[in-house]
Amino acid sequence: MSKPVILISNDDGISSDGIRALWRSMRKFAEVHVVAPHTQQSAVGHSVTIAQPIRAYKVLIDKNFYGYAVTGTPADSVKLAIRNLLKGKKIDLLISGINHGSNTAVNVIYSGTVSAATEGTILGIPSIAVSLASFTYGDFSAAAKFSAVIAKAVLKHGLPKGTLLNVNVPPVPKDKIKGVLITRQGKSFWDDYFDSRMDPNKREYFWLSGRMSLKDKSTDFDHPAILDNYVSVTPLHYDLTNYEIIDDLKDWNLRV
Amino acid sequence: MSKPVILISNDDGISSDGIRALWRSMRKFAEVHVVAPHTQQSAVGHSVTIAQPIRAYKVLIDKNFYGYAVTGTPADSVKLAIRNLLKGKKIDLLISGINHGSNTAVNVIYSGTVSAATEGTILGIPSIAVSLASFTYGDFSAAAKFSAVIAKAVLKHGLPKGTLLNVNVPPVPKDKIKGVLITRQGKSFWDDYFDSRMDPNKREYFWLSGRMSLKDKSTDFDHPAILDNYVSVTPLHYDLTNYEIIDDLKDWNLRV
Numbered sequence: 001m002s003k004p005v006i007l008i009s010n011d012d013g014i015s016s017d018g019i020r021a022l023w024r025s026m027r028k029f030a031e032v033h034v035v036a037p038h039t040q041q042s043a044v045g046h047s048v049t050i051a052q053p054i055r056a057y058k059v060l061i062d063k064n065f066y067g068y069a070v071t072g073t074p075a076d077s078v079k080l081a082i083r084n085l086l087k088g089k090k091i092d093l094l095i096s097g098i099n100h101g102s103n104t105a106v107n108v109i110y111s112g113t114v115s116a117a118t119e120g121t122i123l124g125i126p127s128i129a130v131s132l133a134s135f136t137y138g139d140f141s142a143a144a145k146f147s148a149v150i151a152k153a154v155l156k157h158g159l160p161k162g163t164l165l166n167v168n169v170p171p172v173p174k175d176k177i178k179g180v181l182i183t184r185q186g187k188s189f190w191d192d193y194f195d196s197r198m199d200p201n202k203r204e205y206f207w208l209s210g211r212m213s214l215k216d217k218s219t220d221f222d223h224p225a226i227l228d229n230y231v232s233v234t235p236l237h238y239d240l241t242n243y244e245i246i247d248d249l250k251d252w253n254l255r256v
Numbered sequence: 257m258s259k260p261v262i263l264i265s266n267d268d269g270i271s272s273d274g275i276r277a278l279w280r281s282m283r284k285f286a287e288v289h290v291v292a293p294h295t296q297q298s299a300v301g302h303s304v305t306i307a308q309p310i311r312a313y314k315v316l317i318d319k320n321f322y323g324y325a326v327t328g329t330p331a332d333s334v335k336l337a338i339r340n341l342l343k344g345k346k347i348d349l350l351i352s353g354i355n356h357g358s359n360t361a362v363n364v365i366y367s368g369t370v371s372a373a374t375e376g377t378i379l380g381i382p383s384i385a386v387s388l389a390s391f392t393y394g395d396f397s398a399a400a401k402f403s404a405v406i407a408k409a410v411l412k413h414g415l416p417k418g419t420l421l422n423v424n425v426p427p428v429p430k431d432k433i434k435g436v437l438i439t440r441q442g443k444s445f446w447d448d449y450f451d452s453r454m455d456p457n458k459r460e461y462f463w464l465s466g467r468m469s470l471k472d473k474s475t476d477f478d479h480p481a482i483l484d485n486y487v488s489v490t491p492l493h494y495d496l497t498n499y500e501i502i503d504d505l506k507d508w509n510l511r512v
Contacts, residue, residue, distance in 0.1 A: 048301075048464060075366075163501060
């Protein structure tokens with residue numbers, strides 16, 4: 001039986017440790033291709049580059065293995081991989097990550113990591129986003145192991161059309177992880193503020209900062225699950241319609 | 257009774273005709289503030305700027321009226337407006353637009369116009385995104401009139417927490433518009449490809465292009481509604497969970 005073909009991308013850039021950990025884990029059972037942004041793209045959300053051209057060039061990922069660095073966003077990278085760089089190749093699975101930092105709750109909508117997986121899903125490829133829930137904890141080994149398990153499960157079961165998986169792994173060693181929970185996207189959000197500062201020429205500038213404001217308590221939600229040392233797996237789609245209020249809006253009788 | 261306070265933003269930039277049309281329409285019944293990106297930001301999706309600082313400066317919008325231009329994305333502009341520039345002011349409504357070009361179906365996830373309204377919603381302000389569904393048709397007057405009607409309806413009825421309205425107006429004169437339909441986000445998508453070209457130094461570059469692939473037929477969906485000359489109003493939220501497959505995923509029994 002031939003190996004499955006896996007496309008890896010991310011938003012931390014092609015030189016990140018997370019993408020290398022993912023490639024090392026996937027290459028054990030799959031033919032792996034890496035196409036990712038050339039630089040760090042965090043919080044780019046689901047953006048695409050239309051006002052200017054993009055380029056792709058080969059870079060060394062690991063011993064004798066090369067990937068493509070793309071001068072664009074995560075979604076650009078996935079589009080260019082599927083439409084041009086790997087054209088004609090049947091891709092069985094896309095994995096985006098491993099991101100250094102969580103992508104949970106309301107923050108999912110700012111996530112370049114999730115965006116790459118969303119783009120794969122739009123283009124008809126079963127897709128997974130994986131994040132290690134810490135900016136500082138640097139051991140990607142447990143996250144890489146869980147990525148392999150979840151990748152194999154998706155290759156076996158498939159995913160419904162238009163649905164991707166958003167995986168977040170707690171920043172602890174594998175033996176401290178209690179298991180995997182299927183969760184929903186929470187309502188916690190980044191309670192942010194702008195630091196107002198003066199530049200050397202006495203002109204004001206602003207820098208975004210903040211902290212997670214935890215609104216969800218049960219491990220049915222993504223962020224509490226990882227805080228309790230579970231791997232969180234959330235099925236996402238990109239139909240944003242709030243069906244519940246369609247009938248109420250019809251009663252507004254809008255007219256000019 | 258005091259006038260409602262309306263914040264206007266967009267993704268086409270503070271110098272666009274669409275934002276000026278919106279301000280002229282809203283000022284008739286509201287106290288209006290304009291805070292928007294300094295340059296065109298199309299297809300930035302829901303991105304925020306965290307890796308570098310941003311600035312804000314005053315620019316003339318229209319006779320004697322100034323707004324703030326922000327050196328960032330639509331979401332940055334809304335965050336900075338609410339957190340700093342208009343701090344302490346109670347904002348009753350946010351309107352993003354009028355975008356030059358539709359924001360419908362799958363394309364909603366790439367939309368900076370919708371992103372500004374999403375950011376307003378996250379920050380607790382009833383929010384509306386408005387788009388004129390053409391890149392070329394330049395008469396914003398009908399879209400501005402419908403914006404005023406919908407803005408007044410939202411000020412009267414409110415919106416459920418976490419829900420925004422995505423409005424698309426067909427590119428025809430007001431007397432050709434058949435009315436307003438409450439719709440759902442469609443499954444049509446931008447069927448895109450990269451134009452591969454050579455630069456003057458014989459190095460390849462790629463430029464994204466494409467066309468809308470219409471997958472929805474009935475005017476219950478956003479894009480068919482505007483093609484049939486209706487104003488489309490879609491209620492959106494930002495809970496991306498696909499609840500339908502949570503139980504199936506639990507049956508996968510994922511473990512390492």
